[in-house]
Each structure stands twice: as C-alpha cells, then as structure tokens.
Amino acid sequence: MSESLAELQAKMKAQGEKVRQMKKDGASRDDLKPEVDILTSLRADVEKMIESEAESNPANKINRAGLEDLCKRRFLFTPSFSIYGGVAGLYDFGPPGCALKANLEALWRRHFINHDNMLEIQCTCLTPEVVLKTSGHVEKFTDLMVKNEKNPDEYYRADKLLEEKCEALLQEPSFEGDREQLQKWIRVADSLSAEEVDKIFQELGIKQAMNLSFPYPFNLMFKTTIGPQGNLVGFLRPETAQGMFVNFRRLLEQNGGKMPFAAAQIGLGFRNEIAPRAGLLRVREFPMAEIEHFVHPDHKDHPDFHKVADLKLPLFPQHNQLTDGKLRTDLTLRQAVDIGMINNETLAYFMGRTFLFLVKAGVDGSMLRFRQHLKSEMAHYACDCWDAEALLSYGWTEIVGIADRSAYDLTAHSKASKVDLKANYKFDEPRNMEFVECKINKGKLGPAFKKEAGAVIEALNELTDKQKLEMDAAIEENGVYELKICTGARYNITKEMVKVKTVTKRVQEVPFIPSVIEPAFGVGRIIYTILEHTFRSREMEDQELRCYLSLPPVVAPTKVSVLPISSNPTQFKPAMHKITDALKEHGISYKVDDSGQAIGKRYARTDEIGIPFGITIDFQSLNDDTVTLRERDSMSQIRLPIADVADLVYKLCTDRMTWEQAAEKYPKFDAQHA
Amino acid sequence: MSESLAELQAKMKAQGEKVRQMKKDGASRDDLKPEVDILTSLRADVEKMIESEAESNPANKINRAGLEDLCKRRFLFTPSFSIYGGVAGLYDFGPPGCALKANLEALWRRHFINHDNMLEIQCTCLTPEVVLKTSGHVEKFTDLMVKNEKNPDEYYRADKLLEEKCEALLQEPSFEGDREQLQKWIRVADSLSAEEVDKIFQELGIKQAMNLSFPYPFNLMFKTTIGPQGNLVGFLRPETAQGMFVNFRRLLEQNGGKMPFAAAQIGLGFRNEIAPRAGLLRVREFPMAEIEHFVHPDHKDHPDFHKVADLKLPLFPQHNQLTDGKLRTDLTLRQAVDIGMINNETLAYFMGRTFLFLVKAGVDGSMLRFRQHLKSEMAHYACDCWDAEALLSYGWTEIVGIADRSAYDLTAHSKASKVDLKANYKFDEPRNMEFVECKINKGKLGPAFKKEAGAVIEALNELTDKQKLEMDAAIEENGVYELKICTGARYNITKEMVKVKTVTKRVQEVPFIPSVIEPAFGVGRIIYTILEHTFRSREMEDQELRCYLSLPPVVAPTKVSVLPISSNPTQFKPAMHKITDALKEHGISYKVDDSGQAIGKRYARTDEIGIPFGITIDFQSLNDDTVTLRERDSMSQIRLPIADVADLVYKLCTDRMTWEQAAEKYPKFDAQHA
Secondary structure, eight states: OOHHHHHHHHHHHHHHHHHHHHHHTTOOHHHHHHHHHHHHHHHHHHHHHHHHHHHHOGGGGOOHHHHHHHHHHTTSEEETTGGGTOOTTOEEEOHHHHHHHHHHHHHHIIIIIITTTOEEOBOOSEEEHHHHHHTTHHHHOEEEEEEETTEEEEEEEHHHHHHHHHHHHHTOTTOOSOHHHHHHHHHHGGGOOHHHHHHHHHHTTHHHHHTBOOOEEEEOSOEEEESTTSOEEEEEOSSSHHHHHHTHHHHHHHTTTOSSEEEEEEEEEEOOOSSOBTGGGBOSEEEEEEEEEEEOTTOOOOTTGGGTTTOOOOEEOHHHHHTTOOOBOSOOHHHHHHTTSSSOHHHHHHHHHHHHHHHHHTOOGGGEEEEEOOTTTSOTTOSEEEEEEEEETTEEEEEEEEEEEETHHHHHHHHHHTOOOOEEEEEEEEEEEEEEEEEEOHHHHHHHHGGGHHHHHHHHHTOOHHHHHHHHHHHHHHSEEEEEOTTSOEEEEETTTEEEEEEEEEEEEEEEOOEEEEEEEEHHHHHHHHHHHHEEEEEOTTSOEEEEEOOOTTTOSSSEEEEESSOOHHHHHHHHHHHHHHHHHTTOOEEEOOSOOOHHHHHHHHHHTTOOEEEEEOHHHHHHSEEEEEETTTOOEEEEEHHHHHHHHHHHHTTSSOHHHHHHHSOEEOOSOO | OOHHHHHHHHHHHHHHHHHHHHHHTTOOHHHHHHHHHHHHHHHHHHHHHHHHHHHHOGGGGOOHHHHHHHHHHTTSEEETTGGGTOOTTOEEEOHHHHHHHHHHHHHHIIIIIITTTOEEOBOOSEEEHHHHHHTTHHHHOEEEEEEETTEEEEEEEHHHHHHHHHHHHHTOTTOOSOHHHHHHHHHHGGGOOHHHHHHHHHHTTHHHHHTBOOOEEEEOSOEEEESTTSOEEEEEOSSSHHHHHHTHHHHHHHTTTOSSEEEEEEEEEEOOOSSOBTTTTBOSEEEEEEEEEEEOTTOOOOTTGGGTTTOOOOEEOHHHHHTTOOOBOSOOHHHHHHTTSSSOHHHHHHHHHHHHHHHHHTOOGGGEEEEEOOTTTSOTTOSEEEEEEEEETTEEEEEEEEEEEETHHHHHHHHHHTOOOOEEEEEEEEEEEEEEEEEEOHHHHHHHHGGGHHHHHHHHHTOOHHHHHHHHHHHHHHSEEEEEOTTSOEEEEETTTEEEEEEEEEEEEEEEOOEEEEEEEEHHHHHHHHHHHHEEEEEOTTSOEEEEEOOOTTTOSOSEEEEESSOOHHHHHHHHHHHHHHHHHTTOOEEEOOSOOOHHHHHHHHHHTTOOEEEEEOHHHHHHSEEEEEETTTOOEEEEEHHHHHHHHHHHHTTSSOHHHHHHHSOEEOOSOO
16 A cells, blocks of 8 residues: 555545544534535545555456456366356366376476475375374364354355455545555454454444354364274364475485475365355355475574575565555565575575566566465464465465475374484584473472373473573572473473483484475466466457467467468378377477367467467478477567477477577467467 | 095095994994004005105295294394284385385386376275165174173184185094085185084084184274264275276376276285285285276276287186186186186286286296185175185185176266266267167056056166167067066066067167276285295305295396405495496486395305495406406306496396396306305
C-alpha cells in the first residue's frame, strides 16, 4: 500500500469525524456545505487511487477466464469425477498437463537432485499414527474453522473468511475504520490464535451477522485404518518429509556416514482442506517435491553458497510485513545472511537455487517474492521459514516453502522410537575437547521429588553442556536452579542434588542430531503459476485475438509440431518420416498435424498449447529437402535442410542454442501466414 | 506335475489300500512283509521324485536370502517405518530402487505410450464412493477371510491358507489322499466360493483343527472421508482404471473423436491386503501402470497385430489348468486367436507386447507364462483375462493382468452418471442400415404390471436389436415372451403389449459404448521379478563368491562407474572431470568411487548394484588419454580414448551398439584384477 493512499485515507477519516462533530454541534447548512464538499472530494480521490492501484497490479491483468477455458478445452487439467458432479479439491491432469508435470519434475530432479548429488527415495503415502503423533501432526496439523451456529452446513476456514472480509472492506470506499489494521490482519490472518480471530470477528461485526461459532481446530489429515482388524489407525501423509526422517539412518549409511547430505522425494501429499478452491492452488491431493538437507546445527554454512550469494531476491522479511508492507530488493543473499535477516547460509542457498529453478521453469521473476514466516505463523517444527510466493490472479500465493526445521523431527523420532538418529561430526585429527558432566545424587533427589524424581532425572540428563554450566552458576550464586521440564512443571535443584564438572577428553568425532533445512515444492501450484505467468494473447493480422502459452521449451508438453502444408498423404510422407524418425532418435516429443486445415489455424492450435517450435513441410521441401522452422513467441521462421532440423530443435530445447543464434545461422523465411 | 509321479503316487495309494485290507482281513506277518516292503519302496521313490522335481525347478535355485541381504544393505527397498517396527505390506524405495523404478516406468512409457500414441493422464487416488459403487468395487472387491472362532486375532485369507495347506500336504510323502485333487485346488484356490472353500477345509480336517469360521468377504479398499463434515465417504483407488473411464468423454474429444484409442496411467493403487507378505509381491500401496484400450465390441482386431502375431508365448489356458496342468508353447499368437483360445486380436496384441516389454526389462522369458483366468475366477467385469506370471522363489506370481473388461465399466458409469459415454463408429460413405424398433403399448402394459410397469418399460427400451427380434419371434411362436429384468424378476410380454418392426435408415455413423482391453502392470512386482531373475553369483580367482545383479543397462539405476585407480586427487582430477562432464552432457547417470580401495573390491561393489559398465582411469591414462571400459557380466575390458568413452557408453545403454561390437572396435585390455 502506498503511503499517499494511507495519508489520504487518514485525511478522509479526520474530515468525516469533523463533519459528524459539526452536525452533532448543530452547525448550519451553510457552514457544513464546504466541509462536506471536501469530504466528498476526498472520498473520490481515495476511490480513484484504489482503482489505479488495482490497475497497476499485474495480477489483475491476467485473463483468468481465458486461461480456464484453454485448460478445459485442451484437457490440461480438469475437476476429477466431473461426470458425477466432481469432488471439491480433486483434479486430474490430462495428456498435456501430465506431460508438463513430468517435464517439470524432471527439471526439478536435474536442478536439485543431480546438481547436488541428493539421495532420492520414495516412501508410502499410508502412514501409521505413531509417526504422525511423534511429528506433532496428529495434535497440531490443524486449521481453525468457524461455522454458522444456526446452520452447520455453512462452515468456513477462519483465516480465509477473515481475509475475504477484510479485503471486501478495503474495496469499500465508504469504510472509515482503520485500513492499515485491515491490511495487517490480511497479512497475519493464518497466524492468529482462535481467541484473536474471534475477537476480530466481533470487532468487525461479522460474528454477529453470520452467527459464527468460536473458532475450533480441524485436523487436515485423511484418516483410515490399516489391516483387516481395523485397530491400526493410519493417515495419508500430509507431507513427504516424515518418510525421509524415519529412513535417516539408512540414508546416512548409504552416504558413507558423511555429513551434510540431502535426501529428496517426489510424490503425493494429502490435506483434507476445509474449503478447497482456486483450481490447482488449494487441493486435497497434490504432487509435491521435497528436499531434506541434513546438517550440523552449528555449521549451517554451505560450500556452494558463493554460487548464489550475489543474487538479489525480492525479500519480504517479518519486519516489513509488520510495518510498511514493502519488499526489500536491495540486499544480496550474502548481505541478508550477514545482517541476520536470513538465519543461515544453507537456507539462503536453497532460496537462491529455488529462485533460479522457478524462473527457468517459466515463473515470472518479477511476480515472485520470498516472504518470511511471522513468529506466530511458523510451523510447530520450524525455526526460520521463507515462502516463495507468486503473484497470481488470486493474489500472492505460496508455491515453495523453505524451512529450517532445526533438529525437531529427528529428535522427536529418536525419542519415540528409541532408535539412535545421530550422525558423527568428524575431526581431521583427534583433539582434546571439554565435556560437562553432571553427576546426579539420587539419594537427595528421590526424597525431594518423590514420584516425580524420574522425570526430573530424565530432564537433567537431557541438559546441554551450556545448560549444565548455567545450572551450576545459578546454584553457585543463588543456591538454587529452577529446572523446567517438558510438561511445563518446574523444580528447584539445589547444591547437594547435582555435581557439575568439566572434563577433557581426546576424541576423533562427536555425535549430534542433525538439523534439517527443508525446501518443499507444491508441484501443482507451480504448474498453475507457470500457466498464468506464460498465458498471453496477441492480435493477428486479420484482427483475430489469439491466446497462447509462452512455455519455456524445457517444460513444454510437446516440443515441436510437424505440419505438412497439404494433407496429400503420399506426397509428403517420405519427408515427414525422415523428420519424425530423426526426432524420435533425439528423444524429442512431437505432434503431427496433417489435418489439411489452413496452416495459420494449425499454428494457432499448437501455440495455444505452448509448443515452442513448428516444422512445416511445403512444396519447396519436395524439391530441395528443406523445411521451415517457426518459433512460437516471435512467430519468425527460418529455412533449413531436413537433415539439420531434429538436431537444431534438440539444441534449442536443451539450452545448447538460442533462437537468435539459429536465426543467424539459417536464412529467414517469410511466410504468408504466421 | 510329471505323469510318472502321478502314476507312482497312484501305485503307492493302491498298495497302501491293499496292505490295509490285508491287515483288516487278518493276513499273517509273513504274507504282509513283502507287500509292506513294496509300499516302503514306493514311498521312497515318491519322496525322491518330489525332491528331484523341486531341484529341477529353477525357482528353487534362486538365492533369496542373498538377494534380501543385498536389497537391505544397498537400500534398494526396505520395510517402511522400520524404526517403529514397520507396518506389514508397506515398503519404501531407497536411492537405487527409486532409480530402477524410474527407469522401468520410463521404459514402459516408451514401449507402450509413445509406441502406440496413447493418451497419458494422471487422476487422483482419493475416489468418492459413488464411482466405486458403480464400478462394483464397493460390493465385490473382496477377499474371503476365515478366522479362528476361539481367537479373533488369528485370521487368514482363505485361498492362501488353502494353498498353503495343500502344498504342505503335497510335501508329505505319507499323504495318501488324492494328490491331483490338491494340485487342482491350488490352481483354482482364489476362484472358489465361500461354500466350496468351507467344504474343502472340512474335508481336509483343517476347519476342525484350526476352529475356522465360515469364510466371509472382506473389502480390500481403504476407506476415509472427504471434507470437514465427514459425510462424503471416499476410498483410495484399488486400480487407476476408473479415473480413465470417468474421463472417457474428454479423452475421446482430445483424440478428435477417433476410435480405437488408448489411455494410460502410471500411479499408485491401494489394497488393504489381509495378509501382506513376500516382500514387494503382496503389498498395500503399490505403483502400477495401466492401459485402457477403447475399442468397438465387434471390431477387436488390431492394426498392428501382425507385428507380434508370430510370437509363441508360453500359454496356460483354462483347459490345461483344469486337466494336465501343462503349458502350451506350440501356438503362435495368431493361431491362439484363430482357434478361439485367446478371445481377440487386441488382447493377443497386448500379450505379445507385454512379453517383449518384460524381457527387455530383465525378466527371464523362460520363467514366464501367460495364464488364462478360470471362468469362476474372472473379475466381475472381465470377459477374458490372461495374467503374465513369473516363476519366483515364492512360486508362480502374477505380475501383469491383461483383461478384456468388455463394455462393463463405461456402461455402468454412463447409467449411474446419466452422461453419454458412447463413441461413434463412422462409415466412409453413408449407408442404409436396418434398425429394430419396438413400440410399447403403455395402455396394455400399465394395467398388466401396475407399479412394476415402469421397470418393464425401461427393460424393454434397453433390449438390443437382436433381443427385440428374439422377443418378436417368441411371441409369434408361443404368444408370449418372458422378459427378465436386472432385479431378476420375470414378466410375460404378450402380443398386444409391443410391436416390433424393422426399419431402414440412411446413416453415416452409429453410436456404441466401447469395450475396454486393459493391460495392468504391477510395477513393484515387476521390479522384484527383475531382481530375482538377474541375481547371480560367481566364484572369483581368489575363491571368493561374489553376488551381482545382471540388470539390463536400460533399467540399471546407474549406468557407469568412474574409478580412478589411486585416490591421489590432483593427479586424476583433470581426466575424471573430462569424463564426468561428457557423461553429464550425454545424460548418463554415473557414480564416482575414488575411495582408493583395491579396484577389485570397487568392481564388486558396482557389480552388486548392477552397474553395467566401469571406466577405470589408471596411470597410463595420464600419458595417453585412454581409459579402460569394463563390462559387468563378462568382466572383459577394452581400452579406448577418453574422448570416445561417454559416447560409447551412451550407445551401449541405448541399444545402439552391443558389447561384442565395442570389443571388436577397440583393443582388449587384460587387467590384473577383474
């Protein structure tokens, strides 16, 4: 929000109050008139400014209806089970959508897994309850819901309802409340507590108007039972991550015990969304791709950080979300790490790599931002988290989450399963290291804490070296140390109960529970983002408006079309087979359109589905064994030998050559029809 | 079972009866002695023959324990959630298993989807109840279970328990019952009704001994609810097929309305198996790959059938399963279709293509058979079905099912959803066609059937032309026609109720509901089959026994290893980077092992995981820029320039060149260590 709009709104508000006060004080009509005029003019200014802000927002220029029509007609994706009326939040990918998805996943595999030698695994969707209890999902993987107390069929996700209501109020020029407050609520909606949301609904009068219940948590996992007896509860995984955590030992072993390393997984996730909507953006079953980078908690630097350190990403840190709502585009990733805005190098490394990936895949870099999670919004396991958000016709939308989950998961699974999930930090040479030992005097502890003594001893054993020293210092100074255990209870530890001592040992390695940095990609959301960001239209010579998808060749479902100019089969077949055989040999996906329709019509059909190149076989081809090659975005064409064409397309589709270079190498061809 | 064993067993049985009768008749010891000796000797012969049959069975030569150890150590796959004790029937794929799976799926995509221009789609796993009710799965997708009446924690899948018990009895030389009957029960176990299974359990005394309940059906689908209200029941799909049926209209549209065509899908299926076991063979969540080939019910010939028609597959038709239990290997696919053994060309076409695929992927063709489903065993939707079964250490196991589902699914979905799922059969020229019309006299029907008249009219409207003529003939002859409706009720239709007439119309096309031929591949089962069939061991010069996987390069997780002979980093790095850069350029997966271990040890590690080729950089490489290339199975090596090696490996891995051809082109290299 620009400051001038805020200023203008403040002025309007003040003026409104002035007018009201004057009325109350019984001011004459003549006295009132000029003040009311000022107010009317201020209102008009605010209205105009809101309108012009909306217009300058690139997301409002996206022709969503046109894109939706295209997706439906060409079967990119479609609501599942639509002959039965469909099920909200479930979508099927048709042939081009399926190919786009496969290409995107292959690119992801090359860009992340192969590039950084990650260990790819595939785990099951069905997950027993114990795993998700340990991870905290059974208890905490919830959204707040509210329902109409008078009609239980009317229910809402509380944060989304709040966002919608605030947005509606902001569009209302006559709204005279605190607009900045509304903006702030929109930004923090999904991090509010049930009490906070309830209070706001009351303040805005929505609770009363809609008979809303107090917000209550709804668990987003799909539940089932495993086995014929029905007593083993299972869930469909809400993320692929847990499968990698529970396999940590085997993964470390496969990596020869070396740290750090990353595991990766491409697969399905499931979330029983309360109110699925917005096409592929909020669905109940979704393809995702996740990386778990395991690293020492105190050594989160990254050896390849320098390769992305100079990138300036559009950052939206906590501070700016809570204040002016503006992006920071002035910082390199290195600077953002140095000033502590981004927690560590590894997190920043993946933010940089993610940005490069998204842009390569067709996301518009100028419509991307990295938004830091607010403290209150952070997942229960995260210690810092940045979402890559894309600006869509639906507003800013998370498409990648990059979280530092700290050692939360491995610690929890290790405790619950009683399996050691530590790695070893190895030194080049054995070295002397100080360890802090804490001897516990059970004879004193027992009588003091009775039944609770066991829990106190366990908590003492889990203290870090630093905490042990703190305890020792506190006892030295005050004679007592207040020990807090996981249940929240506190116990007074006194001098005779413990004896803290620093000892030196010669060691070659020390064990530790690794931290995890997790970039998690919503494949469906990225696909939808690419579609919106590459959807264009252009006016042709005949004034016809044609839509097309400007997909990068690397993700385009089909790379090239093969179009014999006439449908005469015998005449063009030899040339066509020469070309398709060569394309097959190069592993390039192609589509033959020998429908005999006007060539312009056929180009329109291939442009629409994002095929980047088109080979046309014309009558000249029969004489000199040449064809034309057309590029989708520029619609320019070149003429080249049939023998060269497959290899050239291969190079164009694999970043080995640009269209500009091709156009320099081969003569331009001026066609009658574009 | 060889005939001579059956004969021997018959003799033994007769001799046993003779001895018993003699005892009963009070024969003397001296009279008995020679007869008992004959019986003892016959028993020994039977025992010996059973043993030798077991030995000659290649499945018994598979070193399953060795393979399992390998799979675990190298993390090919592992029980899921094993740190929590695991969940039966759930497995994770580790890095090499994941790569093997990806390669197999890519091969499948090329061999089937690209080869036949199929439309690939991806549908959701979550499926609303209505779809699976219509498909018949809610009612019929069950296995029979029996439980111990005295201990409900003891339960079994009835057919598997029967198979096990019969097999155990066959291994028992003293068993004197009908061995051929046991063999037959094993073959037909999963096609028996609850009553039949119960009767056999009683006959064998198993029911009494184990306190077995009467067999009851257990639905194998995982159930959940969709949405926050909990009233929309959903299941995890037991097959990917339904998603393709419900999208039929869109698919046909994408294919320009042309028939026949095929859709294909690679994705997960879920079955809540009663007793998962045998590693990847019977699991609860499994990757599968399915094709739905839509075709006119009366035109199931296939344009490309001639390409596979001369193949002689090992066929195991219904007849032989019920009689001698022998394979037919003397018939070409064309002959099998001509004599009506295989229902139609399209079914046979996919059987041939499936055989070629499996062998290409590494399945041993001599340990494969195509078994026809027995009538009683056929799925509720199938009209003919052939399973590709592999001989494994667990016995013959279905790995692909190729079913003719007739028009069952599309008919059912069309009825339930009230959406037209017909295609059009187009003629080249308009033609005159005869249609049979049936005019219904509601004035007569109404009073005759009262409340049921509606159902009768609906049934009359659904009669085919042939049925209408049959009705007309019956009424003509007997004055009455007995109409059976779907509920099973019968109604007498008489002359005054209907008027049947043949009319001629000029038409260009006729609508029809397509039949579906469905080849369904169990990806996990095929992976396990490949592993068993390619698992070998060999004795090295030093007498060490080494195991390895003789995986075809096309599916091998890693194509080539790069091994600098010494771990001196600076010396070998330039050559190594030259090679790895070229491999990357060719898109070949490789693994560097610069551990500095003895080269023989390193070869052993790469052989074990099935890496087909190894590039060794030695001291000679530093002088003349050549390296050695080793082939895994023959352990032979050739010497060639570094500049050639990536291209050669690429050719070897993509069937562009054989190892023999490479060995002719480049000089042999005799290494000290294999």
